[in-house]
Amino acid sequence: MYKRVxxxxxxxxxxxxxxxxxxxxxxxxxxxxxxxQVNAVAKQLYCPVCENTPLDVCPTQACAQWRDLIRQKLxxxxxxxxxxxxxxxxxxxxxxxxxxxRGLNWLFYFVPPLALITGAYILYRTYRSMRLKPSxxxxxxxxxxxxxxxRLEEELRKxx
Amino acid sequence: xxxxxxxxxxxxxxxxxxxxxxLAAWFGLFLLxxxxxxxxxxxxxxxxxxxxxxxxxxxxxxxxQSVALAEQRGKVVVVNFxxxxxxxxxxxxADLEAAWRYYAPRGDVVFVGxxxxxxxxxxxxxxxxFDITYPNxxxxxxxxSQDFHTTGVPETYIIDQTGKLAYKKFAPFTxxxxxxxxxxxxxxx
Numbered sequence: 049m050y051k052r053v054x055x056x057x058x059x060x061x062x063x064x065x066x067x068x069x070x071x072x073x074x075x076x077x078x079x080x081x082x083x084x085q086v087n088a089v090a091k092q093l094y095c096p097v098c099e100n101t102p103l104d105v106c107p108t109q110a111c112a113q114w115r116d117l118i119r120q121k122l123x124x125x126x127x128x129x130x131x132x133x134x135x136x137x138x139x140x141x142x143x144x145x146x147x148x149x150r151g152l153n154w155l156f157y158f159v160p161p162l163a164l165i166t167g168a169y170i171l172y173r174t175y176r177s178m179r180l181k182p183s184x185x186x187x188x189x190x191x192x193x194x195x196x197x198x199r200l201e202e203e204l205r206k207x208x
Numbered sequence: 209x210x211x212x213x214x215x216x217x218x219x220x221x222x223x224x225x226x227x228x229x230x231l232a233a234w235f236g237l238f239l240l241x242x243x244x245x246x247x248x249x250x251x252x253x254x255x256x257x258x259x260x261x262x263x264x265x266x267x268x269x270x271x272x273q274s275v276a277l278a279e280q281r282g283k284v285v286v287v288n289f290x291x292x293x294x295x296x297x298x299x300x301x302a303d304l305e306a307a308w309r310y311y312a313p314r315g316d317v318v319f320v321g322x323x324x325x326x327x328x329x330x331x332x333x334x335x336x337x338f339d340i341t342y343p344n345x346x347x348x349x350x351x352x353s354q355d356f357h358t359t360g361v362p363e364t365y366i367i368d369q370t371g372k373l374a375y376k377k378f379a380p381f382t383x384x385x386x387x388x389x390x391x392x393x394x395x396x397x
Contacts, residue, residue, distance in 0.1 A: 096325040096350065110293040113327045139325050140350040159240060
């Protein structure tokens with residue numbers, strides 16, 4: 049009799065656990081963004097406190113808060129651009145990996161290529177003038193011997 | 209002879225034209241250096257000095273109010289920069305609130321808290337935790353801290369009735385009496 053009760057209890061327990069497992073499997077999982085999705089945005093932003101450290105690799109508590117903020121914004125359906133705009137509004141443009149192309153920021157986009165082009169041009173001019181000089185020397189007719197040297201050599205010859 | 213030689217040198221050498229390209233390049237270079245120098249000077253400028261006029265700011269508080277420094281003339285203003293992730297800020301939070309409650313009935317001392325590079329939820333949790341009742345708001349775009357040339361948190365600036373900086377501290381206050389010792393000399397008995 050006891051044996052039957054125990055068996056019934058065990059079967060009941062097993063069934064209960066089984067159904068609860070099924071229930072867990074069917075329960076809707078919160079469709080939050082993955083760490084990779086959060087880091088994809090975070091790596092485009094820089095920690096406003098610790099210099100030159102992207103948010104995705106920054107180990108401070110402040111950065112953890114900002115990554116959490118990115119996660120919340122992604123859950124709320126914000127786009128990458130909206131999140132970046134929000135961070136700029138809150139913490140200034142220095143949080144951006146690249147300065148937005150406006151005002152004096154254009155210098156960051158124009159000056160480096162312009163300096164490269166100017167440098168290349170100067171190099172080209174220098175190289176060209178260096179190549180032209182020796183050929184110009186060889187092409188030049190031999191200079192007539194100096195009168196003084198001529199006379200000196202003659203005097204020496206006479207002496208000898 | 210020599211005169212003849214000099215006379216015979218060709219006088220038809222064309223006058224040198226100004227090298228506009230070179231001039232423009234030099235101008236551009238100096239302009240760029242000037243801009244870089246101005247930027248460097250502005251970023252390297254130290255914090256506001258004692259006795260100097262404090263830059264005006266308007267703080268939008270977390271509860272939707274607006275606090276303009278210019279409107280506080282005639283009062284002593286205590287401006288405290290803090291962040292919820294800043295452990296030293298926690299050391300002084302209770303003392304600052306106690307000081308605010310001590311001076312509030314007088315009406316001639318204003319306390320303003322500025323949350324620097326913080327998230328709103330964390331800031332509000334911090335304000336709630338320390339039961340802070342004086343106006344607090346975020347430093348949007350870190351504009352106010354840039355105007356003050358702050359170096360970190362906590363930093364406290366005490367501004368006199370004429371809008372000039374009377375006291376600054378780049379570390380947490382350790383007691384209420386320390387805060388009072390900084391404010392009391394500015395108040396009329």
